[in-house]
Amino acid sequence: MDIKRRSFLKGIAGAGAGVAATPLISGTALARESYKLQDEHVGMLYDNTRCVGCKSCEVACKRANNLPVEPDEALGIYDAPRDLSEKTMNIIKMYKDEDETAYIKRQCMHCVDPSCVSGCPVSALNKQPNGIVTWDADACCGCRYCEMNCPFNIPKYEYNEFYGKIVKCEMCINTNLPKHGQPACTEACPNEAVIFGKTKALLAEAKRRIKESPHLYVNQVYGEKEGGGTSVLYLTKAAVPFSKLGLPSLPDYSQASASESIQHTLYQGLIAPIVIYAGLAAIAFKNRSGDKEE
Ligand code: SF4
Ligand code: SF4
Ligand code: SF4
Structure with missing residues (x-):
């Protein structure tokens, strides 16, 4: 059980690291600029x-x-x-x-x-x-x-x-x-x-x-x-x-542009949730395989 919990936590950390790494992969590419004042405003x-x-x-x-x-x-x-x-x-x-x-x-x-x-x-x-x-x-x-x-x-x-x-x-x-x-x-x-x-x-x-x-x-x-x-x-x-x-x-710059840039970077194409789910699925699969071996 302890081994499973340890491997689960390790897996979470791995998935988290994947998420944390995501902005480094693509951060600035998705940063949006603040909207501009228009003539009709x-x-x-x-x-x-x-x-x-x-x-x-x-x-x-x-x-x-x-x-x-x-x-x-x-x-x-x-x-x-x-x-x-x-x-x-x-x-x-x-x-x-x-x-x-x-x-x-x-x-x-x-x-x-x-x-x-x-x-x-x-x-x-x-x-x-x-x-x-x-x-x-x-x-x-x-x-x-x-x-x-x-x-x-x-x-x-x-x-x-x-x-x-x-x-x-x-x-x-x-x-x-x-x-x-x-x-x-x-x-x-x-x-x-x-x-x-x-x-x-x-x-x-x-x-x-x-x-x-x-x-x-x-x-x-x-x-x-x-x-x-x-x-x-x-x-x-x-x-x-x-x-x-x-x-x-x-x-x-606007707070909106800054926060949307971060959100879009984290969730671009649902990469972050997929990384998390993939990590968790791998751990579950590994644990089930371990059960069978035991
Ligand atoms: S009167 Fe009041 S609601 Fe109308 S523009 Fe001025 S501050 Fe705004
Ligand atoms: S209505 Fe009076 S308080 Fe309001 S902005 Fe004009 S001068 Fe100032
Ligand atoms: S962010 Fe605040 S000040 Fe700016 S438009 Fe919205 S309510 Fe008004």
């Missing part, structure tokens, strides 16, 4: 040098998308969400230190190569031809992989509902966008701190602002490259870097 540019923190965009977002309020703790009469949640898919947050105050608008980034889409096992999340990342209630199975996969920690699940929904910004694709030609938040902003348009044009506009007033801005458009690029772009004031605003530092 739409997005937003948020510039915190123009934002006054009025939260009109938050209110407009809730109204347009029929989201409930999150009453403040003190009086219970104001909508005062503390973060993105199943009731809030757009929030203005404030950064403050001894010298500086800056705002940041958080919402779905509508990634160029979204890992929420890549990781969804039932294709409930989709990137539309115009670049907007949408969620399909009929397809969603509630697994919450998208919550775990998003590098920006955006999708929120309705844990209190029996058939919970995933809540995240869809750029008002079914609400304000068809009615008014732009999302509710950009329409409501009194200062054009957040504007809507074709993402490539917004990127050019962001670069123009930096060039025109280099003393005013950090010399970076967040979202141009981060995580393979996003359709929501950010400019921040020179004294407050993006890292202080809660925007993660990401490589210039």
Whole structure:
């Protein structure tokens, strides 16, 4: 028995080694590149040098998308969400230190190569031809992989509902966008701190602002490259870097391209499972032959 167990474990190790060796055989050949920003993609540019923190965009977002309020703790009469949640898919947050105050608008980034889409096992999340990342209630199975996969920690699940929904910004694709030609938040902003348009044009506009007033801005458009690029772009004031605003530092390739490359390499043509099954079958056969001899 011990001999059988030992040979079984040895066989597992052999099969595992075969799997581990698979990427070495063919790894880079199957690595896929991050998807690229397309001309027809739409997005937003948020510039915190123009934002006054009025939260009109938050209110407009809730109204347009029929989201409930999150009453403040003190009086219970104001909508005062503390973060993105199943009731809030757009929030203005404030950064403050001894010298500086800056705002940041958080919402779905509508990634160029979204890992929420890549990781969804039932294709409930989709990137539309115009670049907007949408969620399909009929397809969603509630697994919450998208919550775990998003590098920006955006999708929120309705844990209190029996058939919970995933809540995240869809750029008002079914609400304000068809009615008014732009999302509710950009329409409501009194200062054009957040504007809507074709993402490539917004990127050019962001670069123009930096060039025109280099003393005013950090010399970076967040979202141009981060995580393979996003359709929501950010400019921040020179004294407050993006890292202080809660925007993660990401490589210039998408998480989706990296993880799909690994998966495709491991499972290409079902080589890895075949190696495992072949290894296990060989061990079983050897053990049976041993039984017969005994
Ligand atoms: S920010 Fe997150 S939820 Fe939005 S598209 Fe990117 S990966 Fe998906
Ligand atoms: S685009 Fe629409 S859903 Fe998204 S943050 Fe703006 S108002 Fe909210
Ligand atoms: S409406 Fe405009 S100015 Fe007001 S908080 Fe939102 S982005 Fe800032």
